[in-house]
Amino acid sequence: MSEKIRIDKSTSLLVLTGAGVSAESGIPTFRASADGLWEKHRIEDVASPEGFAEDPAMVWRFYSERRAKAKSVAPNPGHHALASLEEQLGDRFMLATQNVDGLHGRAGSKRVVEIHGSLFKTRCSRCDREPFADETVYGHDEVPGCGRCASEGGSSLLRPHIVWFGEMLDPVDLHKISRFMSNANKLLFVAAGTSGAVYPAAGFVQTARRYGGQTILVNQEAADNGGQFHRWIQGRSGEVLPSLFDVE
Numbered sequence: 001m002s003e004k005i006r007i008d009k010s011t012s013l014l015v016l017t018g019a020g021v022s023a024e025s026g027i028p029t030f031r032a033s034a035d036g037l038w039e040k041h042r043i044e045d046v047a048s049p050e051g052f053a054e055d056p057a058m059v060w061r062f063y064s065e066r067r068a069k070a071k072s073v074a075p076n077p078g079h080h081a082l083a084s085l086e087e088q089l090g091d092r093f094m095l096a097t098q099n100v101d102g103l104h105g106r107a108g109s110k111r112v113v114e115i116h117g118s119l120f121k122t123r124c125s126r127c128d129r130e131p132f133a134d135e136t137v138y139g140h141d142e143v144p145g146c147g148r149c150a151s152e153g154g155s156s157l158l159r160p161h162i163v164w165f166g167e168m169l170d171p172v173d174l175h176k177i178s179r180f181m182s183n184a185n186k187l188l189f190v191a192a193g194t195s196g197a198v199y200p201a202a203g204f205v206q207t208a209r210r211y212g213g214q215t216i217l218v219n220q221e222a223a224d225n226g227g228q229f230h231r232w233i234q235g236r237s238g239e240v241l242p243s244l245f246d247v248e
C-alpha cells in the first residue's frame with residue numbers, strides 16, 4: 001500500500017462497513033457467493049416483508065442459521081483496527097455498519113450504528129413492543145409467536161429485528177449519521193467491504209462529498225458506486241485497515 005492517510009486533530013472519521021469486513025471472519029458476503037442464492041432463494045426474497053409473509057419458517061431458518069454462524073466466529077484484524085481507531089479519536093469517530101452480525105461490538109467498538117438492524121434482536125411483526133435481545137436458534141419449522149399479543153388475546157409472529165428490502169431504515173440512525181457529517185470540521189469518509197449496491201448506505205459517499213469530505217473505498221473488488229470515491233484502495237479490509245491511518 002502507498003502512503004498512510006493522516007488524521008489530524010480537526011478530522012472526524014465516519015466509517016461505513018459491509019459484509020466484506022466480516023468475510024475474513026468466515027461470514028459469507030451477499031453478492032459475491034457463487035450464485036448469490038440461499039436454499040435456492042434470492043436474498044431479496046428471504047430478506048423482505050413479502051418473503052416473511054409467504055414463508056415465515058423459511059425466513060426464521062435463514063436467520064437462525066446466520067445467528068449460529070455469527071456466534072461461532074470471531075472478529076478479525078479489520079474489526080479490531082476500527083475499535084482501536086475509535087479509542088484514539090473518541091467523539092471524532094463514528095461507525096455505521098450494514099452488518100448485523102455484532103462483530104464490531106465484540107471487537108470493542110462502541111460508537112456503532114447498526115443501520116440494518118441486528119441478528120441478535122427480535123421484535124413483534126405487529127405490536128410496538130421494543131425489540132429485545134434474542135440469541136435463540138429456532139428449530140427447523142419453528143416460528144415464534146409474540147407473548148405480549150397472546151397475553152392480550154391476539155396472535156402474531158415474532159420477526160428478526162432486521163431492515164429488509166423495501167423497509168425504512170430507522171430515521172434516528174440516519175439522523176445521527178448525517179449530523180456527524182454536518183458537524184465535522186474536516187470529514188473523512190471510509191467505506192470498507194461493501195458493494196455499494198444497496199441504498200441508502202450506498203449514497204453516504206455522495207452526502208460526505210456534499211459536506212466537503214474526502215472519501216476512500218477499501219474493497220476487494222470494484223464497487224457499484226466506486227467511481228464516486230476520491231480513492232479506491234483495493235485489498236482485504238483485514239489487511240488494509242490495520243495500517244491505513246496515521247493518527248496525529
Ligand code: BJW
Nearest residue numbers: 018019020029030031098166193194195199220221236237
Ligand atoms: C471485501 C472482502 C474483504 C469481500 N475485504 N472487501 C435507490 C435506488 C434504487 C433502489 C433503492 C434506492 N433507495 C432504496 C432502494 C431500494 C433498496 C435498494 O437499495 N435496492 C438495491 C438492491 C437497488 N433499499 C431498501 O429497500 C432499503 N430501504 C429503503 O431505502 O427504504 C425506503 C425505500 C424503499 C423502497 C424504495 C425506495 C425507498 C433497505 C435495505 C435493507 C438491506 N437489507 C439487507 C438484508 C438484511 C440484512 C441481513 O439479513 O443481513 O442488508 S440486503 C444485504 O445487502 C444486507 C447488506 O447489509 C446489504 C449490503 O451488502 P454489502 O454489505 O455491500 O455486501 P455485498 O455482498 O453486496 O458486498 C461485499 C463486498 O465486499 C464486495 O464488493 C466484495 O468485493 C467485498 N469484499 N471480501 C474487503 N476481505
